[in-house]
Amino acid sequence: MAITDIEKSQPFSRRMRETLRLMRKNWSAYLFLMPGLIHFAIFTLFAVGFAFYISFHEWNIIRPEKPFVGLENYLRLFEDPRFLRAVTNTLTFMVGVPLNLISGLAVALLLNTKVRGQALFRAMFYLPVVTPLVVSSIIWKWLYQGDYGLLNYYLLKFGIIQEKIFWLADPNLALPALILMGIWGGTGATMVIYLAGLQSIPQEMYDASMVDGANSWQRLRYITIPLLRPTTFFLFITSVIGTFQIFTEVYIMTNGGPLNRTTTIGYYLYTNAFRELDMGYATAMAFVLFAMIFGFTLIQWKYTRGDVEY
């Protein structure tokens, strides 16, 4: 760190020379890094840069002429009711984020105690995370079927509902149904990270509080939850980013329907790119999505910074 600070105060040419000298000295290290760097340069840096370039063009994949249109693709977004609908739907999906954190924490707290078959339970809760999303989406699609779905079968059998519920086919239920599935799929990942967070809380804190007469609720409220703030902060940001990018469940289970009620930004982007072949519009959407994620993360970073004072 100190070296960088000194370098910053020096003229550019000098710094450049210094860098080159270091590169010559450590050339073998760069050689080892090369495959990764080349891959990153072509498939990430170049791809993102080129996408940015495309977003200012009317870029139909198969039409040979691809005229420059300036900001038109970006302006179109704000007048497109389907895009605005997709934004609303995506934000509605965010309801799942706190629910997921709560369920993950609850399971983590339960599995942090000494229960029999602890490892088995942990594996069971983690199984959805390692199941490919395409596979779990197809299973859930069947579970949610109105006529033949297992969910309705048991709900009817135990008299919880009297009539079939068409979970995914009902415009008002499809999105909540997807959120519910998201909680099932996300709890395992949240749980594991919370477990790690719980392990790092010093036992002395609990011992001291018990000497002071704190009950278990107070220990949870005043020790566990505050000390888990960094973990919660990390999980919150990653979950929000993940939710912004929801695509697979929608693609497999609902195709954005019924009546566009589950069309997310990611899915709408996909339909524009690969069904309408309108790459210019789709890439513009991708950069707006990027800006939204970036903005949300900055705000979260500013207001929910998870510094913990012991």
Next chain:
Amino acid sequence: MPGISFYPEEEEMRKEKSLVWAVTILLVVASMLLASCAPQETAQPTQPPAQGVTEAPAEPTEAPGEATEAPAATEAAATEAAIDRNYSPDIPEPAEPVTVSFANFNDLETPFWQGMKEEFEANHPNITIEFQTVPGDDMFDKLLAQVAAGNPPDAAYVSDWMTGAFAQEGGLAPLEDYVTKSNLIDLEDYVPAFLETSQVDGVQYGLPMTSETTSLFYRTDRFEEAGLDPNNPPKTWEEFQEYAEKLTNSAENKYGFAVFAPVDEAAYNFYPWLWQAGGDQLNPDDPTDVVWDSPEGQRAADFYANLAQYAPPDLLNASAWDARVPFANGDVAMLMAGGWLVGELMTQFPDATGLWAVAPLPQDQRCATTIAGDHLVIFEGSKNKEAAYKWIEFVSAPDHMIELNVGTPDYPSALLPPRQSLLEDPTLYETRPYMQGFKDNMECAYVPEADQPRFYEAQQILGEALGRAFYGEIDGKTAVIESAVEAEALLKEE
């Protein structure tokens, strides 16, 4: 539609195929997780995704068989050639050897196409046919890239909408001059609607080879259960609704019909009803004038949206492609679909054989249905147009046309030749009795006249509104009226 047409089931087929691997993994996982507690009915959706008719893969073991068949075909051809296999003597044979490249989305290893090549080359010693197999999904993109690069194949076998798309861009060679010199091609003999799809602005660009119509598939077993005559499918709208109602018992997961709300499906499946009522999409004299909100259109929309009550809600957000499974299981008793469903039922659902039949769609003010077909075309960029023409003319000879449309047990086909004189040929129906329903539907083939390049965008507006009507958010009448206002604003804008 002139210009661009859209078959939603193709899109679904494509997608579903890409999921084959996922389903395979899934079946393993699912059986592990659910085996113990799954009620027996859940077997319904686990049908593995199936392959389309045209893509039935050739099994490697068949290859020797084909090789031995081919010479036999050549011998037969040689004797026939002695009679007359040069259908256009006025078009000169090439003096030097030439190669005609031919792009095709069919499986070119099939006995039919191999036989064509050998027979033709025996008849035209200076012409060699070079096959280029193109996957159906990529065909349009690939041909477009080739045309754009100035390097198209000489000839191709394409879907009808591609003929329109390429011809409008000037990519195809007009066939007028060749056809007039031909002893074989009689344009008068082609079924008018199918001939129309091969023309752009009255100019002939394609030779229609196959035809299919959207028809009514119905379950004869379900008809009998409901006390309906399986030999007497519904012929009017009133009958259709009555049948649908009698066939529906949602408590037992039995439904009379299926409607689909996703945008393209909703619009595409609505058109036949719109036309039957006497309506149309656009005014032929002014293609920016949306007329699907006419009184006829309103009546059709109300009627069709009302049919949603006889449809399985689980399928509302799906497609005709998804509905093939419940139809094969008998849960859906009537289904609108094209010839592709025959191939699916025969190859993937053999248990349902004998339990389904095909009839024309019901009529109202007139009979009407959507159509599709494939064409033989020559590209404008071809350097061997005359030789290419001789090839496509040869392929579309009546006996070849029948052979291709009938198919073989290994390569089943549910298509009909689009020539009136051939439709009476009994060989078309001997092994395929269900084709009679398609044939009766041929005269109902309807091609809207209006030419509107932005029609696809307008269709999205209609489809979205109809979808809301199927879910009961608005009524059918409101859907067509509101969407017509919006679509007209779109089509009239500069």
